[in-house]
Amino acid sequence: MFYLPLFHRLQGAQCLVVGGGQTALRKLRWLVRAEAQITVIAPQVDPEIQRMRDAGQLRIERTGFYAEAVHGQLRLVISATNAPEVSEAVFVAALKHGVLVNCVDRTELCTIIFPAIIDRLPILVAVSSMGQSPTLARSVRGWIETRLPQGLGRLAELAGRLRIQVKQGLPNVDERKAYWDSVFDSSAADKAIQGDLKAAVALAEEMLDGQTNSGQILLVGAGPGDPDLITLRGLRAIQTADVLMYDKLVNPALLDYARRDVELVDVGKQGPREEVVGATGWGAAASTPNKIRPTGTTMQAAINQRMVDEAMGGKKVVRLKGGDPFIFGRGGEELLVAAEHGLEVAVVPGITAGMAAASYAGIPLTHRHMSQSVRFLTGHRVVDAENVEWAEWARDDQTLVIYMGLVSLPKIQKRLLAAGRAETTPAVLIENATLTGQREIYGTLKTLPEQVEAAQITGPSVIIVGEVVDVPKQAEKARIAAKNPGQIPL
Template sequence: MKLYPLFVDLSHRAVLVVGGGAVAERKVAALLEAGAQVTVNAPELTPLLRGWVEQGALAHHPEPFREAWLDRVWLVVAATSDRATNALIAELAGLRRLFVNVVDDAQLSSFHVPAVIDRAPLTIAISSGGQAPMLARLLRERLESLLDHSLGALATLAARLRPRIRLRFTQAAARRRFYETLFSGPVATLLRQGREAEARRAAESALADEENTAAGSVVLVGAGPGDPGLLTLRGLRALNGADVILHDRLVSADVLALARRDAERIEVGKQAGRHYVTQQQIHALMLEHARAGRRVVRLKGGDPFVFGRGGEELEFLRAHGIPYEVVPGITAALACAAYAGVPLTHRDHAQSVRLLTAHCQVSHDTLDWAALAQENQTLAVYMGVGELATLQSRLLGHGRAPATPFALVENGSRADQRVVTGTLAQLAGRAAAHAVRSPALLILGEVATLAGSLAWFGAPPLGAGIDDFGEAGMAARVRQPVRQDGVLAALHQA
């Protein structure tokens, strides 16, 4: 059975709902929202339906169903628990040429209530013809994640400008190009940012622009640590709207797979010891594509504002007049700790947490080692795999207890995640014995003792017995192969 999709104006029109239970309640709620004049026929009502009756929001017939009640209504909903009653209502409604919906009975229904995505005045309805309602609901949930709530304001603005747009652009092709710019350019960006007055002014300016050239923009998006399930909804929407994606080398393939299929992907990751794209070249690429009218996503591992050079890129964009916005991501410290079962703060162990990076000598010289060596705090060290011996020496030298626990999380949140645990006195030796490689995050502090008891993701932590190996050459016996990708290296290269 193929249905004809139809949106109905029920404002101030009479609708009869037969039934007073939870299902009828859901139907009545949607009808009232559409402005219908609803009458409910049922001897008993749910508390919410009873409240609406008392408020005067709907009428109530408590007596048994009467055929005459069908004479003046536009639609009928049969939501009783008795199939014979529902069938009778459907038959009588059909004789009067009334559309009827019989809940959970597609064969008796002449119209079906779809799963709805509400971005008023924009409405998206999904129907399976009553055959697979759960599938329709699943699709609605997926689409909900892709469609920003600002679309309603965008539709309202477009409706207000529509007469003038038709006068300004008499040719359909020119009108279509203007709408494409309106819906995907700076106006849409301003509405997403909640700046409605500026969006209206930008739309007015675009309408008055004789050349009507499309303007590009840049969105800095945090890709998270690698697990695509940790990408934010706003980040997903940005990827689906991108024309060009400038991504770090170690942004996971699973995250990139969520992007629009025809988007141009350009790898701009940096890696020590090999040819890479410089930060200045990244700036130039953002400027080139934005000035060409494209929607650019600068996709960074973790969060763009935590050791990701996001601030530098925004300063560049602002200096060159390029519209931008930022979508935060789950940074490595939060993700790796969570996936290793290590709380960064804990009432009994740590009242503060410090995020730091130690990937070069400059970092060593600027860090306050005496403060970092204090107890009852957690250190989350980014990009420190190559400097673990120095970190260990400096912290011990400034008084941090040799027995301070650590958890070293490699490829956090990914399928090949590994966690190595031990004490500060063993840090460099255990990392070498297990051949830990970047990307890996070091968590140092009393909370790291919980890695063993609270572990829930991937293989159990590698801790006990490592001292028996003695040398890094034994790493091949204890180490599983891992990929050379991950969020921390991506942050380092950003």
């Protein structure tokens, strides 16, 4: 059976709902939203339906169904009862009077069916399986939900506010379409979605006057490796990018979300040994992208220049960076460069590798009894730096999360020990965090450098130092004890 999707205006229309339980309630919420004139027939009703009645949103007849309740003045009747004979009687009565009818879970007794609805008013998306599997339709709704920003409705509001102005300014239909396409892809759209309608209107008006370059830069955190760990906003940025400039630590699976005509620019940087994603990493990118890699090491200046040039040319540039753009990611430098050129720039946070590695290993970075603070450090060049407060770093009530620390681990260890951190402090190196090849090497501050040397690390890795590193071991002991009551684990 094919059902044609139509959006029905029910404002002021008489509608009847037979049944007073949760199923009826779900339908009633939509009917109230549609401002229908509603009657509920049921001997008993859910307290929420009673509240709707008290608020004047509907009337209730506390009785069983009777055929005369359906008459020609009704627009719609819904049967939401468990009694099959009631639904059958409702259906017969509705057909007799030519009233639209929906009997819940009885597709053969329906002239209309309810879709699964995604509500971003005034944008409303309806999903239907033609009555074959409402559960599947609801799952599909869930998939689509994650792709549509909560503030999508405000984008429609932006368009509504400028409609007449745009029609007058751009009488040609094709020009108008091109204008709206560029607005919906611009920072004006981002501002509207985030709720700053005033700024959105101002930007869209500037675009209409041809005063502004619609180019923009988004610094987006791709997360630590597992592509599922990107944010919804980050994903949408990828989907709408004209130019996607991505780092080596970005999982290529994320690039598949980009538009087909996107310009992919591989700006993979190689630093110390641990930054290289080797055999245990995720390897080459999925596509054949445009590469900036003159000598194997990309210069930050070249990245900045390309980013600025593309945005100045009116493109939406997404600078996709591993983890979070502002944690050891040079996001701050890129932000300043963009600002110096007067370009619109926005930052989408990502889950940083250190936090993700800890979570996936079951290590809480803070713990009321073990660690009151956490420090994110870079091992890169830090051991030679003069302004490092080693005594502060060695305090025993804190957790250290060390990025790019593989090469300098022996030196960091020596400095921490010299500054007073105990040899027995638990420490771990986590390689390829959140990926299938995640590996954890547990030890102590004393033993870890040797263990790591022997382990031949090739993927990106972070090192965590602090009492909290012991928590997974404690949890495992507790689990064993719970399964073997009476036995004390060693």
